[in-house]
Amino acid sequence: MASNELKKIVIEGVQDFDPDDTFDCGQCFRWNKQEDGSWSGVVGESIANIKFEDGGFAGSKLTILSNNHSESAWMDYLDLHRDYGGIKEDLTDNDPVMSDAISASPGIRILHQDKWEMLVSFIISQNSNIPRIRKCIEIMCEEFGEEHELANGQYYYSFPTLETLAELREDDLRVCRLGYRAKYIAEAARQVNYDQGAFLSTAESVSTEELENYLLNLSGIGPKVANCIMLFAMRKYEVFPVDVWIRRVMNRLYGIRENDLKGMLEYAKEHFGRYGGIAQQYLFNYMRKLPELKPALYKSLKMNKEF
DNA sequence: GGCCAGGGGATTA
DNA sequence: TAATCCCATGGC
Numbered sequence: 555m556a557s558n559e560l561k562k563i564v565i566e567g568v569q570d571f572d573p574d575d576t577f578d579c580g581q582c583f584r585w586n587k588q589e590d591g592s593w594s595g596v597v598g599e600s601i602a603n604i605k606f607e608d609g610g611f612a613g614s615k616l617t618i619l620s621n622n623h624s625e626s627a628w629m630d631y632l633d634l635h636r637d638y639g640g641i642k643e644d645l646t647d648n649d650p651v652m653s654d655a656i657s658a659s660p661g662i663r664i665l666h667q668d669k670w671e672m673l674v675s676f677i678i679s680q681n682s683n684i685p686r687i688r689k690c691i692e693i694m695c696e697e698f699g700e701e702h703e704l705a706n707g708q709y710y711y712s713f714p715t716l717e718t719l720a721e722l723r724e725d726d727l728r729v730c731r732l733g734y735r736a737k738y739i740a741e742a743a744r745q746v747n748y749d750q751g752a753f754l755s756t757a758e759s760v761s762t763e764e765l766e767n768y769l770l771n772l773s774g775i776g777p778k779v780a781n782c783i784m785l786f787a788m789r790k791y792e793v794f795p796v797d798v799w800i801r802r803v804m805n806r807l808y809g810i811r812e813n814d815l816k817g818m819l820e821y822a823k824e825h826f827g828r829y830g831g832i833a834q835q836y837l838f839n840y841m842r843k844l845p846e847l848k849p850a851l852y853k854s855l856k857m858n859k860e861f
Numbered sequence: 862g863g864c865c866a867g868g869g870g871a872t873t874a
Numbered sequence: 875t876a877a878t879c880c881c882a883t884g885g886c
Contacts (some may be wrong), residue, residue, distance in 0.1 A: 581881095661877080676881080677882095677883095679880095679882090680880090680881075680882040680883065681879095681880060681881085681882050681883080682880055682881075682882095683879080683880045683881080684880090684881075687881080734883095735883095738883080738884095752879070767880070773883090773884090774882090774883065774884085775882095775883080776882060776883050776884085777882090777883095778882060778883090779881090779883080780883075782881070795881075796881095797880095797881040797882080798879090798880075798881075799883090800881085833875050838881075842881095848877060
C-alpha cells in the first residue's frame with residue numbers, strides 16, 4: 555500500500571477526464587486545487603497530487619505523484635476503465651438539457667471512494683454547504699484520523715476508522731462543528747460496527763435494494779444520503795440522488811412539479827436508466843455553474859423562489 | 862403525510 | 875448587520 559516515498563505514475567491516453575470537473579463537482583471533499591492548477595488529496599492511507607503533464611485534456615499524459623505506487627489502484631479510484639464517452643452519448647440522445655449539462659463539465663468521472671468515509675461524509679453533508687462540509691471533515695481527520703509522515707517531512711491525516719468513531723460519544727465530536735449531525739454519526743458508527751463493518755465491506759456484491767434497506771436503517775441516513783453513498787463508494791450508478799439543486803433542475807428544466815419527488819425518480823429511471831447517478835452529477839454541476847455560465851437563463855429560472 | 866427543529870457557517874439582502 | 879440558505883432526517 556502506501557510507503558513514505560512519493561513516486562510518479564504516468565497514465566497515457568486518458569480521455570473524458572478533467573481533474574477540475576471531477577474533483578470540484580461535489581462528490582469528494584478532500585481534494586484541494588493547488589496554485590499550479592494541480593490537485594492534491596488524501597485517498598485511504600495515501601496522498602497524491604494529480605495533473606496533466608502538458609496541461610492538456612483528452613488523450614494527454616496524466617501524472618500522479620503519490621506514495622501509493624499502484625497504477626491499477628489509481629485506475630480504479632479514478633474510474634478510468636469506464637467508457638464515459640459512450641455514456642455521454644447515451645445520455646445526450648434527444649436531451650438538449652443534458653447536452654448543455656455535459657458540455658459544462660465534460661470531464662467528470664465518478665470516483666470510487668471509501669465506503670465508510672462516504673457514509674460519514676454524506677451524513678455530514680445534509681442541509682449544509684460544500685465549504686462547510688469540507689471544514690468539518692478536515693477537523694475530523696486531524697482530530698481522529700491517523701497521522702502519516704512522508705520522507706520529505708510532509709504530513710497528512712487519513713479519514714478516521716470505523717473502530718475509532720464507534721468509540722466516540724456525541725460530545726467528543728463537538729470539536730468538528732457538526733451541529734445536530736454529531737449524534738447521527740456517533741449512532742451510525744455504532745450501528746455499522748455491530749458486525750465490525752462486515753456487511754458494509756461486502757456492499758458492492760449486494761443488490762442495490764438490499765443495500766439501500768441497510769443504509770436507511772442507519773441513524774441520519776435517508777434516501778438522498780443513501781443514494782450518494784451508493785453512487786460514490788459502491789458503484790451503484792443507477793441511483794439518482796435528489797437534493798435541492800436537482801429538485802430545481804428537474805422542475806425548471808424538465809418541467810416536473812417541484813414537490814413531485816416520485817415523478818423525478820421515475821423520469822430519471824426511464825430516461826437516464828443505469829447511468830442515473832452519472833446524469834445527476836452532470837446536472838448538479840451544471841446548476842451550480844449556471845450563474846456564471848448563463849446569467850440570463852439563471853435569473854429567469856428564479857432559483858430561490860418556489861414554483 | 863405535512864410540519865418543524867436541529868447547529869452553524871456561507872451567502873445574500 | 876440581518877435574513878436566508880444550505881448536496882435532509884427524524885420525530886411528531
